[in-house]
């Protein structure tokens with residue numbers, strides 16, 4: 450697993466994101482690289498990504514043990 454953020458803009462579908470400031474600290478505001486929509490802080494995105502991965506794992510587990 451990498452630390453790379455996999456997150457898609459809900460408006461334009463772009464996977465490019467830009468940070469308002471550097472260095473990349475968790476409180477930095479992140480914007481969509483496609484439509485410039487404000488996404489949230491880096492911390493928000495990390496949490497959302499972790500939550501999405503947890504759901505994916507949960508579904509996988511449910512599939513494995515469903516039979």
Ligand SMILES: [Zn+2]
Pocket residue numbers: 458459460461462463481482483484485486
């Ligand atoms: Zn966008």
